[in-house]
Amino acid sequence: MKIASEAHPVEIRAKIREGAFNRPTAGLAPGYVQANLVILRKPYAFDFLLFCQRNPKPCPILEVLEPGVYLTHFVSDGADVRTDIPRYNIYRNGILEDSVSSIGDLWENNFVTFLLGCSFSFEEALLKNDIPVRHIEEGRNVPMFKTTIPVNSAGIFKGRLVVTMRPIPEELVIRAIQITTRYAMVHGAPVHIGSPGSIGIVDLTRPDYGDAVTIREGEVPIFWACGVTPQAVLEEARPDLVITHTPGHMLIGDIKNESLAIL
Amino acid sequence: MKIASEAHPVEIRAKIREGAFNRPTAGLAPGYVQANLVILRKPYAFDFLLFCQRNPKPCPILEVLEPGVYLTHFVSDGADVRTDIPRYNIYRNGILEDSVSSIGDLWENNFVTFLLGCSFSFEEALLKNDIPVRHIEEGRNVPMFKTTIPVNSAGIFKGRLVVTMRPIPEELVIRAIQITTRYAMVHGAPVHIGSPGSIGIVDLTRPDYGDAVTIREGEVPIFWACGVTPQAVLEEARPDLVITHTPGHMLIGDIKNESLAIL
Numbered sequence: 163m164k165i166a167s168e169a170h171p172v173e174i175r176a177k178i179r180e181g182a183f184n185r186p187t188a189g190l191a192p193g194y195v196q197a198n199l200v201i202l203r204k205p206y207a208f209d210f211l212l213f214c215q216r217n218p219k220p221c222p223i224l225e226v227l228e229p230g231v232y233l234t235h236f237v238s239d240g241a242d243v244r245t246d247i248p249r250y251n252i253y254r255n256g257i258l259e260d261s262v263s264s265i266g267d268l269w270e271n272n273f274v275t276f277l278l279g280c281s282f283s284f285e286e287a288l289l290k291n292d293i294p295v296r297h298i299e300e301g302r303n304v305p306m307f308k309t310t311i312p313v314n315s316a317g318i319f320k321g322r323l324v325v326t327m328r329p330i331p332e333e334l335v336i337r338a339i340q341i342t343t344r345y346a347m348v349h350g351a352p353v354h355i356g357s358p359g360s361i362g363i364v365d366l367t368r369p370d371y372g373d374a375v376t377i378r379e380g381e382v383p384i385f386w387a388c389g390v391t392p393q394a395v396l397e398e399a400r401p402d403l404v405i406t407h408t409p410g411h412m413l414i415g416d417i418k419n420e421s422l423a424i425l
Numbered sequence: 426m427k428i429a430s431e432a433h434p435v436e437i438r439a440k441i442r443e444g445a446f447n448r449p450t451a452g453l454a455p456g457y458v459q460a461n462l463v464i465l466r467k468p469y470a471f472d473f474l475l476f477c478q479r480n481p482k483p484c485p486i487l488e489v490l491e492p493g494v495y496l497t498h499f500v501s502d503g504a505d506v507r508t509d510i511p512r513y514n515i516y517r518n519g520i521l522e523d524s525v526s527s528i529g530d531l532w533e534n535n536f537v538t539f540l541l542g543c544s545f546s547f548e549e550a551l552l553k554n555d556i557p558v559r560h561i562e563e564g565r566n567v568p569m570f571k572t573t574i575p576v577n578s579a580g581i582f583k584g585r586l587v588v589t590m591r592p593i594p595e596e597l598v599i600r601a602i603q604i605t606t607r608y609a610m611v612h613g614a615p616v617h618i619g620s621p622g623s624i625g626i627v628d629l630t631r632p633d634y635g636d637a638v639t640i641r642e643g644e645v646p647i648f649w650a651c652g653v654t655p656q657a658v659l660e661e662a663r664p665d666l667v668i669t670h671t672p673g674h675m676l677i678g679d680i681k682n683e684s685l686a687i688l
Contacts, residue, residue: 208471212489215474216499226475228580236479317491343688424687425606 165190171238171414175246184248184263186410188282195348195419196412197224197237197277198389199247200396201265201405204229207274209317213395214276216314220323220391222279222347224415224422230271238416243275249408256400261408268405279348280389280412281326283419287341293334296375303410304328305369306388310362311353313391318399324391325353327366329381338384347422354385361385428453434501434677438509447511447526449673451545458611458682459675460487460500460540461652462510463659464528464668467492470537472580476658477539479577483586483654485542485610487678487685493534501679506538512671519663524671531668542611543652543675544589546682550604556597559638566673567591568632569651573625574616576654581662587651588616590629592644601647610685617648624648 165174165183171191177183187196202210207229214221225236227243234241244266252260252268281304285295297304304326311323330338335355343351354361366383367374371390377383396404407413428437428446434454440446450459465473470492477484488499490506497504507529515523515531544567548558560567567589574586593601598618606614617624629646630637634653640646659667670676 204471208467208474209491211471211474211478212491215478215486215489223478226478228472228475346687424609 171416174414175238175241178248179242179245181263184411187248187412187414188410191414192286193418193420195224195237195415195417195422196280196282197415198280199243199250199405199407199413200276200278200392201243201273202276202401203270203403204272204274206318206401209319210276213314213316213319214278214392216316217391218346219350219353219387220313220389222349223276224279224347225277227275229274232269232273232275234277234415236417237277237413241413241415243413244269247407247411247413249411251406251408253397253404253406255402256397265405277413278389278392279422281349281386282412283348283422284342284345286419287345288338291337291341293330293338293341296329297373300375302373302375304372305366305374306371306390307358307363307385308370308394313395318401319395321391321395321398323353324370324388324394325361325385326388327369327383327385329375329377330384332380332382335382335384342386344423344425345419346424348419349387349389352384352386356382358383434679437677438501438504441511442505442508444526447674450511450675450677451673454677455549456681456683458487458500458678458680458685459543459545460678461543462506462513462668462670462676463539463541463655464506464536465539465664466533466666467535467537469581469664472582473539476579476582477541477655479579480654481609482613482616482650483576483652485612486539487542487610488540490538492537495532495536495538497540497678499680500540500676504676504678506676507532510670510676511674514669514671516660516667516669518665519660528668540676541652541655542685544612544649545675546611546685547605547608549682550608551601554600554604556593556601556604559592560636563638565636565638567635568629568637569634569653570621570626570648571633571657576658581664582658584654584658584661586616587633587654587657588624588648589651590632590646590648592638592640593647595643595645598645598647605649607686607688608682609687611682612650612652615647615649619645621646
């Protein structure tokens with residue numbers, strides 16, 4: 163089933179809940195926030211919340227629900243995290259075990275839900291400012307790279323930062339930094355500009371996740387903290403159970419991206 | 426013992442650790458951050474961290490230490506939260522039981538330490554911009570008021586916002602809002618300007634905490650979220666044990682206030 167891109171988030175979530183839409187959410191409900199999902203059992207929740215607090219760029223917290231709570235309050239008024247996401251990944255002991263369209267039958271009273279910001283929000287701001295976003299132009303997934311930049315560990319959660327790369331024309335680099343700085347709750351300012359080698363990236367044509375994109379003459383590679391970082395960290399930490407959204411299949415909220423701008 | 430106001434935070438903390446200084450820290454180490462302290466046992470830590478995450482204006486998190494850890498890492502490199510604060514309040518079941526100069530003998534491996542931002546940081550920025558801060562001019566404690574504004578609850582932690590009030594000349598109000606907006610990690614932008622009645626304050630000459638200050642003709646009362654909010658919430662929630670700094674007796678860190686500015 164197709165969803166009109168101008169449909170309101172409430173309508174889109176209703177379709178998803180009915181099972182009538184199970185595809186990636188890119189391009190839907192322009193202007194509205196989309197969120198990454200992480201669900202853990204309560205014994206891991208303090209450490210993961212602390213991990214996010216210590217690493218706000220890769221793990222910008224939009225909302226955390228209390229143990230057993232499955233209805234959102236801030237990101238939207240009453241989205242159901244068990245059913246309102248098009249597709250979920252189930253990891254047991256760090257291994258991807260299943261990919262499902264609802265987690266209602268798996269739900270436990272000690273599940274703690276984390277909703278984290280997503281780069282869709284700042285890409286929209288870049289485009290509004292006529293700053294090109296190459297992977298969107300080329301119809302690809304954003305290129306993502308493992309780096310040598312350590313994240314701040316918390317309990318069992320530790321590892322290295324994963325970044326996204328967007329090539330930006332030299333004359334637009336400063337403006338791109340300014341714009342994304344405004345969106346601190348959705349990854350915010352870049353973590354690095356220029357030489358990939360400085361942060362341990364060997365070859366920009368071979369991303370660790372996503373697709374390579376064209377870098378043109380006169381363009382500078384700019385690197386932003388990536389929401390795949392917590393997934394990589396979680397796979398490494400191997401808690402007994404982790405449920406995430408399937409990449410690209412986000413929770414669509416009722417708040418506007420603009421409401422997350424810091425100024 | 427007197428400490429020169431230009432002494433470095435490392436020297437000041439050494440004096441405090443030796444027991445050679447036990448007075449309020451206002452005016453010490455200008456330019457460096459000062460932090461509020463809250464220590465709770467581990468069973469309360471997730472809910473309190475969530476409470477802070479949901480209420481960033483009254484509870485701006487500078488650093489949270491893992492259970493049992495007493496040396497800071499971010500606010501300063503190795504300040505000891507058991508000894509490096511001039512005075513501590515010990516609350517049991519919500520009742521202030523004791524006020525001590527060290528908590529080394531009380532320390533438990535399940536203590537979780539929270540360091541929260543303090544308005545000293547943004548007052549410095551106001552003064553640098555020639556915006557008067559009346560309670561400093563008048564040598565008083567800042568006036569603080571209970572409001573009817575509900576905070577976002579988390580677990581057992583709930584209640585109403587406490588605010589500080591500073592009268593600002595009408596022509597400087599916009600600039601004062603701009604400046605404090607930059608310091609989101611230390612209470613940030615005001616929560617209200619103008620009519621005290623709109624937020625449930627009956628009489629500006631009778632603060633709930635601190636001292637009344639003069640409001641001159643042509644000045645507007647401006648209200649900021651206050652770090653007393655978490656103390657009020659903790660007293661209400663009555664966890665078995667809470668240790669805080671004694672008001673005004675802060676942890677002096679090694680990072681500059683300016684490093685906390687968002688732009």
